Structures are given as structure tokens and as C-alpha cells.
Amino acid sequence: MTMPTTGVPTTATTADVEILRTRVAELLAAARRRSQLLTDIDDAELTAQHSPLMSPLVWDLAHVGSQEEIWLVRDVGGREPLRPDIDGLYDAFRHNRASRVHLPLLGPAEARAYVAEVRDKVLDVLAGHPLRGRPLVDHAFAFAMIVQHEQQHDETMLATHQLRRGPAVLDAPAPPPGRPLPREEVLVPAGPSTMGTSSEPWALDNERPAHVVDLPAFVIDTHPVTNGQYMEFVAAGGYRDPRWWSDVGWRHCVEEGLFAPRFWQQDGSGTWYRRRFGRVEPVPADEPAVHVSYHEAEAYAAWAGRRLPTEAEWEKAARYDPVSGRTRRFPWGDTDPTPGHANLGQRHLQPAPVGAYPAGASPLGVHQLIGDVWEWCASDWHPYPGFTAFPYEEYSEVFFGGDYKVLRGGSFATDTTVARATFRNWDHPIRRQIFSGFRTARDARPADLAA
Template identity: 60%
Template sequence: MTDLRARITAALTRAHARTDALTDHPDTELIAQHSPLMSPLGWDLAHIGNQEDRWLVRAIGKLPGTTADSRSVPEIDGLYDAFAHPRASRPDLALLSPAQARDYVARVRARSWQVLAECDLGAADALTRNGFGFGMIAQHEQQHAETMLATHQLRAGAPLLSAPPAPSRGRPCAGEIAVPAGPFTMGAAELGITAEPWALDNERPAHTVDLAAFAIDADPVINAQYAEFIDDGGYRRPELWSARGWGHRAEAELTAPQFWRRDGDRWLRESFGRSAPIRGAEPVVHVCYFEAEAFASWAGKRLPTEAEWEKAARWDPAEGRSRRFPWGDEDPTPEHANLGQHHLGPAAVGAYPRGDSALGVRGLIGDVWEWTSSGFDPYPGFAAFPYREYSEVFFGGDFKVLRGGSFGTDEVACRGTFRNWDLPIRRQIFAGLRCARSI
């Protein structure tokens, strides 16, 4: 269990450090609501602590063998219940002050480390077995860190964040990759070399999906291609859009990706308080599902289904099996993908050759989330664990699945089976697209 405890320690330490970096700003920044789409940063901070409190301190901490002080402040649970209060209304709540939130989070973390030191990670309890509960909390914190990163992108004023630029040299776009017809294993396995002990309930169970042959772009759509779509009247041609998409385009007055603006004959993009010309070889980011759908139509293609995306990412025809990641079964490194907020934007396509899939598809992990055409639904045999509100309550709604992670996604919350979802109108998320077609 030494290696497992070390993995948990690394994941939680990384998550804690990132949360601190995203919230280590004046109190006015944590109290302000920078967009009605987002919570105040201070709410996210205390919510992260509250979830760790609930699951690590109060749930796992009460199991036999642990002696951590599980006393808490459950009277704040309702304030930080994401389902009880819409984001737009959260500033009106009697929230903890930034100082109180920081103190609360520090106390929770101290207790969590004690729980980790004492608990039996090999116990039969499903919450502790293989460290699942700790992995779940690390993923939850990193997901909120990406949400807080989006809040930073939406805020006005001088930049608060900095990072080295993403790689600007890659490889030219590589056209399409043909994916042969046939079955493959989709979803997270319980056992074996591809087992994902920290996979969340919506990724399970692994199951066989038989797909017809299709072609998928070797690279995500880049800014230069998207600018061509705009210049060809892409936002003025209703025939390229679905009826719902065209209605939303008109209502929201969409004319380009969010944060793009014209400057003479060039496009500029606002990114975390800085303005710079778009780089043509980078994946386009901050487009909604309807924009992605329209671009694919303009290109004479379509968006891939979720199953097609996963087969392109995981299927290894030489070995006849699904891999954990496009490049194989080993965890990501900085040479594989642009993950973990090491940069504040996508890299040029083809900048991570070690991340190519067995089929030759590139950039499937990191840089930008990729819209798929699939709705967010359960897999056959789905069972909610450890609570319905993580996945089950979202099934069957208006949500579309996104895959692959972004430059703002941590490796703990990104794998070949990981499923993200959002409403088709959302653009503040770090989302782009990749096209496919039937063959």
C-alpha cells in the first residue's frame, strides 16, 4: 500500500497547491462574482473544503481504525451544496469570509492527512478500497480548480495568473485517420493492466461497443481553420446550423469564439487579462456545441460520437485491446500532453508526438475539451456510487459529452474513459472540437 499512499499524497498535494494558487488573491477577488455563470472564488474554496470534510473526515474518518477528529461545522453544509443554490445566487448567501474559508480548509486538510495515515486502503469498504474516496476528492478539487480557472478567464482587470507559454512549434495538420469497423471495449475496467480504480461511476462498467468504420481528424480544429469558417460566412449561413443552434446564435449574437475580437484584418484573443493575436496552429477554444456542430457541417463532416472518440483514443489494433490512454497504459507526463495548468492556453497541434494514439490520432488528451455529438447517458449496468448527484441526476437532460481534457485539466481527472458534460450553449469552458465522418 506504500505506492498507493504515495499516489494519493501526490494527487491531494497537487490539488491543494493549485487551489491555493487560484485563490491566493485579495479578498475582494474572492468575494466578487466575476460572472453570473460562475461562483465567487471564495465559494469554490469553501465548497472544496466541505466536500473533503464530508467524505474524507466525516465518512472515511469514522471507519474502524481511524482516530482523526471528525468534528466539523456541518451547519455550513447547506451553504456549499451545489444543488441547493444556483451560481448566480451564491453571493447573496451568508458565506464564510475568505479568512474563515482558508482556516476551515486548513483544518479539514490536517484531519484528512491523519485519516490517510491511519485508514486501511485494502479494506472491503468500497469507499476506501484502492483509495477510491481519496481519488474522488482529488478529482473533485481539480475539477473545481478548472472551474476557478474559467472564472479567472472571465474576470476583468489586470492579470492575476501567469505561466510559461505553451509550445508554439508542432507538426502540420495531418488530415484524417480511418478507424476500422468492429467492436472495442468502452469504459473503465475493474481489473487488469487497464484497470482504473479511481474511475467515477459514469465511466463504468466497461462494455463492448461495435462501431461502423469512420474517419476522424488527426488533429483538433485549429484557429486558422476556424477563421476560414468565419470568413466564409459561417455565422451568417443558417443552412450550416441546426434549428436550435441557429436560434441560439441569433439570440446570443454569436459572431466568433468567445474572447475573439477583430483588430483590422486580424483576430485578437483575450486570455486571462492579456490580449494577443490568435495563433493559427493552436486548437480553437471557447466554442459552444452549436458552433462546433456548424463548423463540422461547413467542413462537410460531423462531430464524432462519444464511442467513436473513445475508440480513436484507446483502440490498439496491433494488440486488439483498449489502452488507458492514447499512447499506452502509463500515466501522463509533460511529454505526453498539455495538462495541469502548466500553460494558460493550448499548444500548437502536433506539439506532443509521444501522445499520439495507436491509430495515429493526435492531441486527444489535453489542450482543449472536444465536443461529441452524444448526450450524457448511463452505460449499460450503471450503478451510482457513492452519491447520485455526481452523475445520475444529469442523465437524459440537455447535456452533451466532452472528452479529452484541456490545458486546465489535471491528470488525475483525465484519462481515456473520463467523461465531461455541459450544456450545448456553454462557451466559458475550455472546449474545442474535432471532426469525423462515416466511411
């Protein structure tokens, strides 16, 4: 039988389980290689706090190991704790990011030794576990949860690298070249479509359950808003005109002195430059804009006579096939992402130019929905109808409500194990250190429907 890449069938044979074990081991190893790459720097850089918005990198490293020990060594494996004395130090809810540098954290050498010891125990647990028997372990869910947790922290650590000062310590090849797209926007027809999932074995609780959403017709950009387009907003005085901003957004813009996306600076000739992982370079006009907050995205959309898409609109544009009426796993179909589909996994250290991934387009012709930049949506962060917290409330449930806004699609820093078309991210609308961009939408007009 054909093995899915993200789970094991209910009627799994011994061979299926062995294939799954091998796959999980590979994903654990890939996540750890990335963590090691991001923490293979001078000890002083590893223990420094490069921004109060972020933890010291050494905290993230040991936190990854602590969570892996708690869930896979102790819970799934039923083994004796390795370091119960550090549980509190690496509890993300007990200590905010700004305070973590002052904790008695494990030093770099001790942290590396700890995560290596935990991994050895985990691989031993994986080798002998049947990977079924209760929801936490069915389809190797707990192992996949830990893989996704480490990869999410890797993206967070990459954001910390972007915030650090000093010479570049990371490198990656440039993304593929872009190409012109035939249209700037497309109509998404009215009607029902499925949102969320009840079948992805490694989907997290906030992605569940699948449910039908019936939307009116709308029009959406075929690509994220580019740096070149955003420069027009800046040049038009967008940061000096409160007409385009919400009241709270304008207040934040004034108080923080915002004038352009984070890491942009303009020289005397009017040329915009950006700092990217220790390098200063001209801002490329054809790449999606990145490091913009929700407030900035909302203001740009208003200036352009448009709006941000809702989360439901974004997902329909990404998954709906108007020919078959079916909802796909990804914009391009049901197969997992490959390097030809999307800019993911830190293969490149920047968004790719518009049109760089034609194989990743949706049936409606919407490009780069997965990877490149997280896309702000107009929706607040709420659970789906029928939501059930699993396996712990602190992953999603405690964050519902408040002022959080939804982001979708992943970025160039997001791993393929996380970058599902159903995956939901959220953050405060002021955040700019994350790899966030956006695309715009508008309500359909009679002329759109008649075309």
C-alpha cells in the same frame, strides 16, 4: 511487486499500502497548491462574482473543504463534524451559481483556515486507515474522489479567472512548439472495441462498466480544429448562414449575437485578437480553437461537410490499437500522462499548437486527444449499460438526459488525475466559458476502405 500509480492491488502488502498512502498525500497536496494559487488574489476579487455563470472563487474554495470534510473526515474517518452549520451553504444542488454571491459565505481568511483545518484532519485519517474494507475506501477511492473533485473545481476556478476583468494575475510558460502532421485525417477501422472501464480503481461511476461497442469504419481528424481553420468558417459567413446550424443552435446564435468564439474581437484591419487571462493578443492560427459551444462546433462541422464524432468514436480513436486489437488506457499506451504526452495540469495557460506532443499520439496517428481542449461529441449524456450510481446519485445520475452533450479528453486546465481516456464530461450545448474545442469526423467511403 510493481505498484500501479492509481490504486493498490487486492493482495496488497503493508508496504504497498504505505506507497499508496504516500501517493494519495502527494496528490492531495498538489491539488491544494493549485487551489491556493488560484485563490491567492485580492479579497475583493475573491469574493466578487465575475460572471453569473460562475461562483465567487471564495465559494469554490470553501466548497472544496466542505466536501472533503463530509466524505473523508466524517464518513471515512468517523470523526466529529467540524462545521456542520455550513453544509447547506456549500451544497451545489441547493444554490445555483448565480445566487451564491448573496449567501452568508465564509470570508477569505475564514475559508482558508477552514480548508487547512479539514486537511489536517484528513491527513490524520489517511495515516491510520487500512484503505480497504468497503467499496468507498478500497484502493483509497474516497481520497482519490476528493482529489479529483478539488482538481475539477480548480479547473472551474481557472475558467472564472478567464472571465474576470482586469490585469493578469496568473502566468505560465508558453507550450512547446507545434510541428506539421503527415495527415489531416485517418481511417478508424470497423469492428469491436472496449469502451469504459471496470479496472481503473479511481474511475468514477459514469465511466463504468467496460463494455464492447461495435462500430462501422469512420474517418476522424488527426488534430482538433485550429483557430486558423475556424477563422475560415467565420470569414465565409458561417455565423450568418442558418444552413449550417441546427434549429436550436441558430436560434441561440441569433439571440445571443454570436459572431466568433468567446473572447475573440476583430480590429479595423481584420486581425483577430483574443483576451486570455487578462492579456490581449493575436489569435494564434495553429492552436486548437477554444471557448466554442457545441452549437458552434456542430455548425462548423456541417460547413466543412463533416460531423462531430460520437462519444464511442472518440474513445475508439483514442484507445484502440489496430495491430494488437487491444484497448489501451491512453492513446500512447498504459502509462500515466507525463509532460511529454499531453498539455495538462495548468502547466500552460493555453492550448498547444498542433503537433506539439508527438509522444501522445494514438497508434492510428491521432494527436492531442488528451489535454489542450475538451472535445465536443455528438452524443447526448446517458449512462453506460449496467451503470450503477456510486457513491452518490448526484455525481452523474441526476444529470443523465436533458440537453447535455458529452465532452471528452480534458483540456490544458485538466489535471492528470482526471484526464483518463475513459473520463466523461458533460455540459449544456450553449456553454462557451469552458475550455472546449472539437475535432470533426465523417463516415468512411469505399475509397477510404480501399486505400
